[in-house]
Amino acid sequence: MGWLGLDDTDTLSEGCTTFSLHLLISKLPEHVDVGEVRLVRLWPFARQRTRGNAAVAVELTTENEHDLLRFLESYWNNELQALAGAVVLDEHNQREQSPADPGMVWFSESPPPSNFYQKAVSSEVKMKDVPKADASWGGMGIIGATAAVLWPQNDVTWEAIGWREQHRWPSVERCVCESALAEVASIDGTFLTRDPRTQRSLISPRGTCPVLFGVRGRTIQAAQQAASMLVEAKSTERVLAWRVFATNQATDDHLGMTHTGRVEQVEVLGRGTSVITTEHGRWMAFAESGNVKRMAQTLQPGDVIEALGLAPELGVLHIEKMRVKHRVTQKKRPLCEACQRTMKSMGSGQGVRCPVCKQRQSIGWVELQPHLDLGWVQPPPDARRHLAKPLEWYLNKTPSDTHNG
Numbered sequence: 449m450g451w452l453g454l455d456d457t458d459t460l461s462e463g464c465t466t467f468s469l470h471l472l473i474s475k476l477p478e479h480v481d482v483g484e485v486r487l488v489r490l491w492p493f494a495r496q497r498t499r500g501n502a503a504v505a506v507e508l509t510t511e512n513e514h515d516l517l518r519f520l521e522s523y524w525n526n527e528l529q530a531l532a533g534a535v536v537l538d539e540h541n542q543r544e545q546s547p548a549d550p551g552m553v554w555f556s557e558s559p560p561p562s563n564f565y566q567k568a569v570s571s572e573v574k575m576k577d578v579p580k581a582d583a584s585w586g587g588m589g590i591i592g593a594t595a596a597v598l599w600p601q602n603d604v605t606w607e608a609i610g611w612r613e614q615h616r617w618p619s620v621e622r623c624v625c626e627s628a629l630a631e632v633a634s635i636d637g638t639f640l641t642r643d644p645r646t647q648r649s650l651i652s653p654r655g656t657c658p659v660l661f662g663v664r665g666r667t668i669q670a671a672q673q674a675a676s677m678l679v680e681a682k683s684t685e686r687v688l689a690w691r692v693f694a695t696n697q698a699t700d701d702h703l704g705m706t707h708t709g710r711v712e713q714v715e716v717l718g719r720g721t722s723v724i725t726t727e728h729g730r731w732m733a734f735a736e737s738g739n740v741k742r743m744a745q746t747l748q749p750g751d752v753i754e755a756l757g758l759a760p761e762l763g764v765l766h767i768e769k770m771r772v773k774h775r776v777t778q779k780k781r782p783l784c785e786a787c788q789r790t791m792k793s794m795g796s797g798q799g800v801r802c803p804v805c806k807q808r809q810s811i812g813w814v815e816l817q818p819h820l821d822l823g824w825v826q827p828p829p830d831a832r833r834h835l836a837k838p839l840e841w842y843l844n845k846t847p848s849d850t851h852n853g
């Protein structure tokens with residue numbers, strides 16, 4: 449039994465890495481048995497990143513490894529190598545990504561335990577750090593392909609991916625039955641199916657690619673049942689094929705320890721993006737981050753916050769989860785009861801006086817009501833990373849219990 453990994457086969461016309469793997473599997477020699485298929489999300493800031501930073505892998509069993517390797521060699525040369533150098537326009541950001549540099553690896557045995565996956569999901573890794581496979585083909589894609597094979601599956605979720613017929617790929621419209629989707633959302637164990645606030649579907653990608661839907665489950669059964677219901681619904685467009693992938697989505701595998709910092713200042717930029725300056729650098733709460741950004745905007749110098757997120761560069765944290773550990777008491781000068789004007793200090797220990805009617809009082813400060821303690825907050829479902837684990841899943845624990853080692 450061995451594992452095949454594949455990455456960076458995205459191009460605009462050829463689709464995405466999950467479909468490349470599906471095609472490869474469908475052409476395997478008859479003597480090869482197909483086991484688990486995997487979709488593994490990796491470090492989102494990788495310099496050469498594929499769309500969604502996804503790599504894939506599949507477990508293969510055969511009595512004739514020699515023939516399998518001959519097949520892989522020929523499949524690589526004829527089908528995958530040609531994708532190298534293709535440039536994809538990222539539809540979300542309207543910017544060009546790096547040219548595709550596909551990679552494929554083969555491990556004959558179950559690979560030995562290694563921390564390579566953990567490095568590849570939480571930091572930038574280099575080619576020289578990649579554990580050696582029994583056979584490998586291609587370029588930078590070898591990094592993701594190897595990480596997908598070496599994923600230790602400490603935490604697993606599932607995604608059933610359905611691909612549409614080829615003539616539909618150029619279209620950004622996708623027909624998935626609305627009422628089947630509503631039923632799927634109510635299956636115990638599916639998640640991130642619809643946005644709970646807007647009821648908008650979260651299962652279909654935007655843009656032109658082979659994927660019709662990717663429906664997520666906390667169990668393989670939930671994902672299978674959901675995909676069957678969607679595919680069989682009359683008003684869902686024809687599906688070429690679908691498969692259930694084991695994934696590291698919604699595991700928080702990319703996050704390390706929680707960060708604690710004291711707020712020095714908060715600057716609010718366009719669309720509410722907030723930059724919190726702490727003694728550890730600039731912590732970013734982005735415009736799309738909902739409650740995270742709203743919480744950031746209530747912070748005052750001296751407040752102590754705890755956060756989880758990724759640091760794409762030293763001294764910068766992109767906040768994914770946050771809470772306030774301690775708020776400083778906010779004080780202000782009292783209002784004059786008669787004029788409703790803010791009273792002014794008459795000097796240390798001298799009390800305050802109304803600037804209009806000159807009324808005096810000895811109590812110089814009033815304390816402001818503290819902001820409601822919301823506990824941990826996270827962005828809304830459609831603004832989270834694929835890797836982000838919903839706060840609700842921490843149950844009786846909190847991110848502080850879980851990420852402090």
Ligand SMILES: [Zn+2]
Pocket residue numbers: 784785786787788789802803804805806807
């Ligand atoms: Zn007054």
